[in-house]
Amino acid sequence: MGRLFAVEIVYRGIFQKTLAKNISRAIVLAAHQEGKPGISFGRYGDSPERNGVPAKNFAIVATDDQTLEEGMAKYEPKEVDISIAVDDTLCKGVESWAWYGLQPINRLLKPGGTLIVTSREEPEALIEMCHRKEYPYQLAIVKGIPSFSGLWVYKEDHSDVRILGAIAKVLPELFSLESVQKAIRAEWKDELKATSAARSYERITTVTVPPNQGNPEEPFKFELPKWSEMREGVTIPAIPRGHAMENTATQQVGGWQPERNPTFKKFSTRTMRPVVDFDTCIKCTLCWLQCPDSCFDVTPDGLYDANMQACCGCGVCEAVCPVQKCVTMVNETQFRDNDSQWEMWNKDKEGYKKWLLEKIEHGPGPQRSHGFRYRGQYEEQVPEMLEIAREG
Amino acid sequence: MAQAVASLEQQADKTALITGSEAIAVACKLADVDVITAYPIRPYDTVMQYVAKLVANGELDCEYIVAESEHSQFEIVKHASAVGARVFCGSSGVGWMYAFEALTVTPGLRIPMVAMVGNRALDDPGAFGVEHNDALAVRDLGWQLVWVDNPQEALDTALIAYRVAEDRRVFLPCAISCDGAFLTHSQALVKIPSQEKVDAFLPPYNRGDLLLHPDNPITVAPQVNEDWLMEIRRQTAAAMERAYTVIREAYAEFEQIFGRRYGNPFFEEYQTEDAEIVLVGMGTLSTPVKVAIREMRKEGKKVGFVRVRWFRPFAAEELAKTLGRFSAVGIIDRDFSLGSPYLSGVLATEVRAAMYPAAKRPPMLDFICGLGGREVTLPDVKKMSDIVYHAAEGKPQPLTQWIGLRE
Ligand code: SF4
Ligand code: SF4
Numbered sequence: 001m002g003r004l005f006a007v008e009i010v011y012r013g014i015f016q017k018t019l020a021k022n023i024s025r026a027i028v029l030a031a032h033q034e035g036k037p038g039i040s041f042g043r044y045g046d047s048p049e050r051n052g053v054p055a056k057n058f059a060i061v062a063t064d065d066q067t068l069e070e071g072m073a074k075y076e077p078k079e080v081d082i083s084i085a086v087d088d089t090l091c092k093g094v095e096s097w098a099w100y101g102l103q104p105i106n107r108l109l110k111p112g113g114t115l116i117v118t119s120r121e122e123p124e125a126l127i128e129m130c131h132r133k134e135y136p137y138q139l140a141i142v143k144g145i146p147s148f149s150g151l152w153v154y155k156e157d158h159s160d161v162r163i164l165g166a167i168a169k170v171l172p173e174l175f176s177l178e179s180v181q182k183a184i185r186a187e188w189k190d191e192l193k194a195t196s197a198a199r200s201y202e203r204i205t206t207v208t209v210p211p212n213q214g215n216p217e218e219p220f221k222f223e224l225p226k227w228s229e230m231r232e233g234v235t236i237p238a239i240p241r242g243h244a245m246e247n248t249a250t251q252q253v254g255g256w257q258p259e260r261n262p263t264f265k266k267f268s269t270r271t272m273r274p275v276v277d278f279d280t281c282i283k284c285t286l287c288w289l290q291c292p293d294s295c296f297d298v299t300p301d302g303l304y305d306a307n308m309q310a311c312c313g314c315g316v317c318e319a320v321c322p323v324q325k326c327v328t329m330v331n332e333t334q335f336r337d338n339d340s341q342w343e344m345w346n347k348d349k350e351g352y353k354k355w356l357l358e359k360i361e362h363g364p365g366p367q368r369s370h371g372f373r374y375r376g377q378y379e380e381q382v383p384e385m386l387e388i389a390r391e392g
Numbered sequence: 393m394a395q396a397v398a399s400l401e402q403q404a405d406k407t408a409l410i411t412g413s414e415a416i417a418v419a420c421k422l423a424d425v426d427v428i429t430a431y432p433i434r435p436y437d438t439v440m441q442y443v444a445k446l447v448a449n450g451e452l453d454c455e456y457i458v459a460e461s462e463h464s465q466f467e468i469v470k471h472a473s474a475v476g477a478r479v480f481c482g483s484s485g486v487g488w489m490y491a492f493e494a495l496t497v498t499p500g501l502r503i504p505m506v507a508m509v510g511n512r513a514l515d516d517p518g519a520f521g522v523e524h525n526d527a528l529a530v531r532d533l534g535w536q537l538v539w540v541d542n543p544q545e546a547l548d549t550a551l552i553a554y555r556v557a558e559d560r561r562v563f564l565p566c567a568i569s570c571d572g573a574f575l576t577h578s579q580a581l582v583k584i585p586s587q588e589k590v591d592a593f594l595p596p597y598n599r600g601d602l603l604l605h606p607d608n609p610i611t612v613a614p615q616v617n618e619d620w621l622m623e624i625r626r627q628t629a630a631a632m633e634r635a636y637t638v639i640r641e642a643y644a645e646f647e648q649i650f651g652r653r654y655g656n657p658f659f660e661e662y663q664t665e666d667a668e669i670v671l672v673g674m675g676t677l678s679t680p681v682k683v684a685i686r687e688m689r690k691e692g693k694k695v696g697f698v699r700v701r702w703f704r705p706f707a708a709e710e711l712a713k714t715l716g717r718f719s720a721v722g723i724i725d726r727d728f729s730l731g732s733p734y735l736s737g738v739l740a741t742e743v744r745a746a747m748y749p750a751a752k753r754p755p756m757l758d759f760i761c762g763l764g765g766r767e768v769t770l771p772d773v774k775k776m777s778d779i780v781y782h783a784a785e786g787k788p789q790p791l792t793q794w795i796g797l798r799e
Contacts, residue, residue, distance in 0.1 A: 014732055045617045075618070098618075099617065101614075114736065179569055211468035224619055224620075225623070226623070227622075227623035227624075227626040227627055227630075228627075228630075230620075230623055230624070230627065231601070231602075232502055232563070232602065233500075233501055233502035233563065233602040233611045233612065234500055234502075234612060234613045234614070234616075234624055234629055235601075235602055235611065235612050235613075236611050237609065237610055237611075238609030238610050238611050240609070330719075365538065
């Protein structure tokens with residue numbers, strides 16, 4: 001039997017859909033340059049058209065046709081040689097639209113496989129975000145801001161070919177740099193892209209992630225019920241309405257916290273989260289009213305606390321808040337938990353203020369990852385993205 | 393109970409001269425249906441008119457909604473049924489097909505809708521005579537399908553349909569097929585049972601834990617992926633399996649309360665005891681077939697007839713056992729299934745499939761006959777019987793023949 005290779009590209013709908021497809025196709029075409037057959041497909045149950053929702057593409061390559069057929073006989077690969085995240089906030093986990101609960105980004109990685117992430121973060125920061133694994137794996141960072149390359153009017157930033165160059169380096173058995181350059185020339189007819197792939201090939205470095213390092217949270221697990229155990233009539237119990245909240249410090253009871261779906265959280269769709277300045281909030285209710293996902297808990301003291309399990313990061317609350325810098329969207333890489341901001345503020349108002357300013361003013365990374373914080377933001381960032389592509 | 397039933401039996405039925413459509417409308421009144429939706433198409437529209445009259449006369453208190461299309465018609469009753477209303481709906485031909493999306497989702501949601509299909513050819517060309525292809529189109533989807541052949545049976549079967557569909561073990565929709573013109577438009581003397589009898593037979597619709605109501609907060613039909621749908625289909629299949637038992641129970645109790653006997657609920661046998669060959673068919677073609685059989689018997693030809701009532705669930709084993717008794721079988725299809733095995737009709741294909749595991753499998757021929765409402769004549773029936781006799785004698789015959797066709 002020959003060897004089977006599987007690569008997954010994890011991306012965010014809709015802006016990265018074409019980018020992921022292009023990478024997936026190019027993997028197969030590059031391997032084909034070496035006579036290896038392969039297939040490329042999008043995960044059917046995903047919803048790649050939905051803004052921000054994590055989705056996947058797969059490329060399966062084999063050394064011969066029969067081995068490829070073994071790979072094709074499965075709905076999708078059960079393990080992969082390489083996982084690619086084209087948006088670093090995906091490292092926190094993937095909750096596909098075709099529901100499987102929140103799953104680690106590195107779930108399918110074989111022992112010793114490589115996770116390739118486009119990011120401006122350091123490896124340590126990304127490792128902290130990824131769920132821990134029992135065995136070691138490799139992490140390679142292609143420096144960059146999440147790209148929308150290939151979709152409609154968005155300018156090329158060569159993220160696609162830089163990732164392809166990185167693959168040639170970390171898994172030369174799949175294809176060589178020469179093969180991938182040939183495929184790039186045939187597919188894009190762009191010598192500059194072939195050069196970008198070579199640069200990335202030269203520059204890419206990997207770090208080994210030792211066993212049990214990373215986010216200790218247990219990945220979501222569930223058992224599928226038998227047909228005879230399921231409720232009939234395609235009915236499921238509704239989510240209960242909710243209840244009043246309690247301020248544990250003052251025992252004050254009041255406000256309202258709606259119950260939320262315990263198994264479908266939505267937050268893996270988020271690339272930016274709102275941080276709220278409770279000291280300047282005028283309790284106008286607009287954020288609570290306009291949030292499309294009813295994320296705001298009404299606190300006993302009449303404030304509005306965005307629930308981070310539920311928030312999909314759409315930015316509507318920031319847009320509608322009438323007070324300047326009261327609600328600010330901050331890149332998701334700047335956070336490690338989904339804790340309540342209001343509770344943090346309640347416990348230590350001074351400390352919270354410091355934390356808040358740090359997040360909104362001094363935070364390092366880009367304010368955008370997927371989607372926009374404001375109109376025209378992507379275009380503004382393109383020169384910087386190209387600079388990174390050139391200089392690494 | 394026994395005493396109560398006995399006293400009910402003594403209540404005299406009223407007799408009325410009504411069409412099959414009117415008989416169904418009367419059943420709606422007796423079943424005290426809560427929500428009825430309508431959209432005109434011939435021949436179903438006759439029911440709609442009769443029901444409207446009952447409502448206008450104050451004889452039936454229900455929501456009567458004229459929808460803007462058949463699709464909405466079936467969607468409205470689907471939702472009404474989900475919130476606990478007893479519903480009635482219906483259509484014909486391409487109208488039924490226009491509702492198809494709503495029809496496909498109704499069984500999975502376990503909606504015990506009762507519908508009348510006034511069987512009609514599928515346009516184009518504009519044609520409104522009977523063909524069974526309209527109702528048969530849903531045969532794989534979880535709809536119970538029953539064919540009747542006279543107004544009395546239409547009324548009785550509608551009551552039985554509510555009883556079966558709304559049984560918690562089943563909770564599946566049921567369509568009563570009534571041949572356009574022959575049944576929907578011709579009047580016959582029908583015994584109309586008393587309300588007390590109907591009330592004793594038909595318990596109120598209780599949707600139980602599936603009721604969509606603020607006191608029972610549930611979500612119906614969420615999005616699912618490949619991990620769930622097969623289990624949902626299996627549940628619907630199990631409900632259809634249970635329908636066999638529930639149908640038998642309903643007919644047994646119907647006989648007790650109403651004193652009318654239908655024998656085997658799934659198919660009627662006519663002069664089969666001593667028959668050498670039999671014809672099989674559905675709906676009102678039973679009349680010319682029975683008359684022709686009586687004439688043929690005078691000539692010494694022992695022909696019998698099996699009229700299939702319940703097409704879904706299909707009583708395969710029982711039917712196979714019955715048909716195995718004869719030396720040849722001719723199936724009359726008032727439908728077509730173009731390109732199907734042996735280029736036969738739907739009924740023949742099903743009967744042949746049912747016969748496969750049977751110990752005795754006589755030759756089985758199919759006749760495509762009476763399409764578009766064409767009369768099935770006595771000579772047609774005799775011709776078919778002769779062909780079946782030839783097969784019984786071992787003379788090879790084409791497996792499918794078109795009868796009553798200008799050739
Ligand atoms: S970003 Fe704001 S408006 Fe959007 S989902 Fe989150 S809390 Fe709601
Ligand atoms: S919109 Fe701004 S000011 Fe108004 S309640 Fe929300 S956070 Fe406070």
